[in-house]
Structures are given as structure tokens and as C-alpha cells.
Amino acid sequence: MTTDTISPTTRTPAAPGETVLHASGVTMRFGGLTAVRDVELTVNSGEIVGLIGPNGAGKTTFFNCLTGLYIPTEGTVSYKGKVLPHKSHLVTQAGIARTFQNIRLFANMTVLENVLVGRHTRTKEGLWSALLRLPSFKRAERASEERAMELLEFTGLAAKRDHLARNLPYGEQRKLEIARALASEPGLLLLDEPTAGMNPQETRAAEELIFAIRDQGIAVLVIEHDMRFIFNLCDRVACLVQGEVLVEGSPATVQGDERVVAAYLGTPFEGAPGAEEAAEVNAAEASASAAAAESAEAAEAATSAAADAPDAPADSAEGDTGTTSTTGTTGSEGDSK
Numbered sequence: 517m518t519t520d521t522i523s524p525t526t527r528t529p530a531a532p533g534e535t536v537l538h539a540s541g542v543t544m545r546f547g548g549l550t551a552v553r554d555v556e557l558t559v560n561s562g563e564i565v566g567l568i569g570p571n572g573a574g575k576t577t578f579f580n581c582l583t584g585l586y587i588p589t590e591g592t593v594s595y596k597g598k599v600l601p602h603k604s605h606l607v608t609q610a611g612i613a614r615t616f617q618n619i620r621l622f623a624n625m626t627v628l629e630n631v632l633v634g635r636h637t638r639t640k641e642g643l644w645s646a647l648l649r650l651p652s653f654k655r656a657e658r659a660s661e662e663r664a665m666e667l668l669e670f671t672g673l674a675a676k677r678d679h680l681a682r683n684l685p686y687g688e689q690r691k692l693e694i695a696r697a698l699a700s701e702p703g704l705l706l707l708d709e710p711t712a713g714m715n716p717q718e719t720r721a722a723e724e725l726i727f728a729i730r731d732q733g734i735a736v737l738v739i740e741h742d743m744r745f746i747f748n749l750c751d752r753v754a755c756l757v758q759g760e761v762l763v764e765g766s767p768a769t770v771q772g773d774e775r776v777v778a779a780y781l782g783t784p785f786e787g788a789p790g791a792e793e794a795a796e797v798n799a800a801e802a803s804a805s806a807a808a809a810e811s812a813e814a815a816e817a818a819t820s821a822a823a824d825a826p827d828a829p830a831d832s833a834e835g836d837t838g839t840t841s842t843t844g845t846t847g848s849e850g851d852s853k
């Protein structure tokens with residue numbers, strides 16, 4: 517990876533310390549499931565902020581709310597003081613770019629073409645100018661290609677400009693995703709598990725690349741499970757558990773918080789997000805199994821009483837068993853709902 521400077525053509529750099537992203541009271545519900553609950557998060561210019569949390573904590577859902585893929589049930593997302601619309605291309609146009617947990621490249625396009633695709637939000641030339649290949653279109657095309665090549669130099673992929681994306685090794689595919697995201701000239705880059713599946717060497721290279729991106733004035737919000745990577749990289753870390761921010765602070769603060777460790781290990785702790793709901797569900801399940809056990813006992817007692825009765829007709833015992841057993845099942849289902 518090279519750390520040459522990149523010269524963004526259209527991005528206005530954020531003022532030092534300016535709040536770039538402000539997520540305010542963001543909540544996302546899917547039917548009865550609250551995946552993200554009242555999340556408040558800011559990212560300032562010049563910062564790398566980490567978002568950690570156990571599987572299913574709501575990190576990707578939160579990213580999807582930030583980038584217009586989901587419309588949050590409640591709350592707003594602002595970029596440099598302006599509330600963002602719920603349309604992903606408008607969010608990209610505003611200045612937020614992202615990569616995905618599962619690589620989403622155009623596998624049969626070349627490395628250069630993939631980056632050129634990322635420039636579409638910054639290209640003003642219309643359909644007619646493209647069809648007629650007007651001089652203005654040719655100029656824009658040349659400028660786009662120059663910029664794409666700068667980004668390939670920056671990410672260390674220039675020598676592979678004509679390779680098909682699918683033929684790149686995994687670590688380079690991840691870099692290419694980042695180059696494509698940078699092609700939209702973002703002021704904030706969201707990275708969803710950028711080192712997933714990487715070997716330690718590739719992870720170190722990714723770390724260097726992210727530092728270099730930050731040094732270019734682009735704020736970064738990154739989701740990652742690799743704690744060493746995140747604590748080394750980030751200025752600030754927020755830990756999401758059951759959709760809620762459990763702790764937010766410096767890497768040292770978050771690393772030293774016992775609740776974070778407990779959340780990752782799945783150990784219960786006082787005041788854990790979602791603990792009340794979990795306790796209610798557990799209590800309901802316990803009472804359902806107690807009721808089911810009671811019904812089963814009653815059914816057994818009725819069966820043996822019927823069998824013991826000397827003149828009871830044979831089918832009467834069967835009838836009792838059937839009825840009791842059905843009642844038992846129904847009772848159990850009713851309780852657990």
C-alpha cells in the first residue's frame with residue numbers, strides 16, 4: 517500500500533473538529549424485534565470511530581440506517597448539520613460512502629472500471645452528452661479516469677488496473693471496495709468489517725490504509741470484530757449490545773469495561789441492554805414448562821385411576837387420556853405465546 521496523497525476534486529474538507537455525522541435517537545424495528553434502540557452517535561472530522569458488539573447487536577442495521585438503505589423507525593441522521601434523506605444514492609452524493617460486510621464488487625469488470633463506477637455520483641455529464649460523445653463528456657471521462665488511477669495508486673492497486681476484480685486475491689478485493697467508495701469523494705467512510713477473512717499481514721495493511729485515509733481528511737466509522745485491530749486503530753469506540761450503546765469512549769475505557777467483556781461472552785450483568793426483556797421471556801418459558809409438567813402429571817394420574825377402576829369400559833380410559841393429553845398440549849402452547 518502506498519500512502520501518496522490523494523487530491524479530491526470535489527470534496528470540501530471538514531473544518532477541524534466539525535461534527536461530520538450525528539445519529540440522533542436512531543431506532544430500527546423489524547416487527548416485534550428492536551434491532552437498534554435510541555442510538556446517539558457522532559463522528560467528528562479527523563476521527564476514526566469504531567463500532568463493536570457481539571453478533572446480532574445491530575451494527576450493520578445501524579449502518580443501513582445511516583446510509584439510507586433502511587428508514588429508521590425513529591430518529592434522524594445528519595451529515596455536516598443537514599438531515600439526510602432516506603435514499604442511498606442521495607446519502608452518497610451528500611458525502612457518505614460505505615463498504616459492505618460481504619464484498620460487493622462487479623466481479624467481471626476490471627479493477628479500473630470498478631472504481632469508475634464509484635465516480636458516477638460525481639459525474640455531471642448527462643445521457644445526451646455521453647451518447648453524442650461531446651467534448652465535455654470526453655473531458656469528464658478523462659478526469660474521472662485520472663482520479664480513478666490516483667485512487668488505485670493510493671490503495672496500491674495501480675498495477676492491476678486491467679485485471680478482472682474476481683481474479684484479485686481477497687485482501688486486494690477489499691482494498692478495491694475501499695478505492696471504489698473513495699471515488700465518490702466522501703467526507704465520511706463507513707467500513708463494515710474491512711478485515712473479515714484477512715490474514716494478519718493483510719490486516720496490518722488495511723490498518724495503514726485506514727490511517728492514510730483519515731490523514732486525507734476523511735472521517736471513518738468502522739465495524740470490526742478484531743479487537744486488537746479496533747483498539748489500535750480508533751480514536752473512539754462505541755460498543756453496541758442488543759441494539760443499544762452500552763459504552764462509548766476511548767479504546768482504553770472500552771477495553772477496560774467489564775460489561776463489554778461480559779457482553780461478548782454472553783455473561784449476564786446488571787443493567788445489560790435487553791436484560792429485562794430476556795428475564796420476562798425466561799419467566800414466561802419457565803411458567804409454561806411448569807404448567808406443561810403439571811398437566812402431564814394430571815394426565816398420568818387420570819390414566820392410572822381409569823386403569824385401576826374395575827368396571828371401567830376399556831374405551832373410557834382411552835378417551836380420558838386423549839382429552840387430558842390434548843388439554844395439556846393446548847395449555848402449554850397457550851402459555852408460551
Ligand SMILES: Nc1ncnc2c1ncn2[C@@H]1O[C@H](COP(=O)(O)OP(=O)(O)OP(=O)(O)O)[C@@H](O)[C@H]1O
Pocket residue numbers: 546549551569570571572573574575576577578
Ligand atoms: N431485514 C431484517 N429483517 C428482520 N430482522 C433483521 C433484519 N436485519 C437484521 N435483522 C435482525 O436485527 C438484529 C441485528 O442484526 P445485525 O445484522 O444488524 O447485527 P450485527 O451486529 O451487524 O451482527 P454481526 O456482527 O453478526 O454482523 C438481528 O437479530 C438480526 O436478525
